[in-house]
Amino acid sequence: MKKSVRKKKILIAGAGITGITLAYLLKKKFDVTVYEQMWEVGGLCVQDTYYGYDINRYGPHIFYTNKPEVMDIIRKWGGLRPYTHKVLSFVRGKLVPYPINTETLKHFKDDKEALKEMMKPYHEKRWGKFKDKAPLPHVHPIKHGCGSHIMPKDNFFEHRWQGMPAIGYREWFKKALQGVEVVTQRPFVYNDMERDIRSPMPEYNVFDLYIVTGYPDRFFNGEYGNLEAVGSSFHNIYIPNKRKYYPVAVVNFPEKEIPYLRVAEYKTLYNQRGNGTVLQFEYPDYQLRFYPLNDEANQKIYAKYMKKKTKKKIIFAGRQGKYKYMNMSEAMEDAIEIAKRLMK
Numbered sequence: 001m002k003k004s005v006r007k008k009k010i011l012i013a014g015a016g017i018t019g020i021t022l023a024y025l026l027k028k029k030f031d032v033t034v035y036e037q038m039w040e041v042g043g044l045c046v047q048d049t050y051y052g053y054d055i056n057r058y059g060p061h062i063f064y065t066n067k068p069e070v071m072d073i074i075r076k077w078g079g080l081r082p083y084t085h086k087v088l089s090f091v092r093g094k095l096v097p098y099p100i101n102t103e104t105l106k107h108f109k110d111d112k113e114a115l116k117e118m119m120k121p122y123h124e125k126r127w128g129k130f131k132d133k134a135p136l137p138h139v140h141p142i143k144h145g146c147g148s149h150i151m152p153k154d155n156f157f158e159h160r161w162q163g164m165p166a167i168g169y170r171e172w173f174k175k176a177l178q179g180v181e182v183v184t185q186r187p188f189v190y191n192d193m194e195r196d197i198r199s200p201m202p203e204y205n206v207f208d209l210y211i212v213t214g215y216p217d218r219f220f221n222g223e224y225g226n227l228e229a230v231g232s233s234f235h236n237i238y239i240p241n242k243r244k245y246y247p248v249a250v251v252n253f254p255e256k257e258i259p260y261l262r263v264a265e266y267k268t269l270y271n272q273r274g275n276g277t278v279l280q281f282e283y284p285d286y287q288l289r290f291y292p293l294n295d296e297a298n299q300k301i302y303a304k305y306m307k308k309k310t311k312k313k314i315i316f317a318g319r320q321g322k323y324k325y326m327n328m329s330e331a332m333e334d335a336i337e338i339a340k341r342l343m344k
């Protein structure tokens with residue numbers, strides 16, 4: 001009789017796009033379980049419905065990539081509906097194109113003045129007390145792959161593929177996680193892992209490998225200090241009998257007198273019809289951790305967590321796990337790279 005080979009068991013902590021991509025790829029060879037601390041999957045890409053309109057809970061999420069490998073997966077999940085992202089910035093009482101392009105410059109003396117009025121205050125609002133330590137590229141078009149300060153046109157992204165999920169993020173993730181055991185409302189930290197390993201209960205003491213897509217400081221109970229980051233909170237309003245409020249999906253509000261950073265109009269992103277519209281106001285929130293600061297001091301703390309000796313192998317992945325800014329494509333690339341190594 002043929003002996004059945006026990007599949008290696010992998011636990012993935014966190015069901016954001018990194019954990020989901022990992023589960024999707026690794027399930028072909030391993031027995032994969034996902035623990036997610038929230039009550040649903042999706043991480044920062046979670047999609048909600050507000051007054052019947054699709055929105056993202058944690059800010060507008062537009063998918064863009066130059067990587068065919070990433071796009072292959074996206075197609076299998078349901079593909080993209082083409083959408084070209086455009087952003088305006090509200091400065092001196094006017095809506096001007098962003099990133100800075102030739103049209104923007106008509107509103108300013110020169111590009112220095114445009115940078116001073118559009119980028120600098122936005123950066124300061126986003127990062128608060130960390131403004132001098134934070135990476136300016138975060139609000140810089142170069143970071144978004146646009147190449148230079150001055151853009152020839154007003155497209156926000158210049159990637160080979162950009163768009164919104166054709167069937168929505170919710171359905172993408174449902175497809176990706178088919179056949180994977182997902183346990184929600186289940187935070188998983190190092191103390192639990194120790195308990196899992198020692199537990200006499202067979203359902204616990206089973207994992208061969210752990211992949212953590214959460215922050216390492218939280219995972220290790222802050223042993224070497226906290227990794228600094230900033231976040232945003234969101235406030236949605238529904239406006240009845242208003243078909244569109246803004247000409248584009250996202251408007252930046254750099255001026256410091258205005259408390260919010262951005263307003264997103266989701267009808268434009270999700271190409272929805274209806275008599276009303278939903279606006280989402282994004283406020284800087286320094287208690288939340290969406291944007292890793294990742295300066296030298298924090299990198300040193302991060303390195304300590306990475307050197308910590310553990311009884312079983314742990315791989316840290318994704319934006320929180322690697323503690324660095326990653327867009328969705330980059331998070332998926334990280335997951336693909338890890339999966340390739342493990343599937344060898």
Ligand SMILES: Cc1cc2nc3c(=O)[nH]c(=O)nc-3n(C[C@H](O)[C@H](O)[C@H](O)COP(=O)(O)OP(=O)(O)OC[C@H]3O[C@@H](n4cnc5c(N)ncnc54)[C@H](O)[C@@H]3O)c2cc1C
Binds near residue numbers: 186
């Ligand atoms: C406001 C905003 C707008 C953005 N817009 C875009 C955009 O337009 N395009 C783009 O490409 N990217 C965008 N991004 C970036 C995008 O959100 C990230 O690239 C992506 O969500 C990273 O996925 P992740 O899985 O690595 O992390 P997350 O989405 O943060 O997921 C991590 C998951 O792990 C869970 N978790 C953490 N720790 C544990 C634990 N110990 N146990 C169990 N579960 C745990 C969390 O609850 C979460 O669900 C935006 C980000 C923000 C904040």
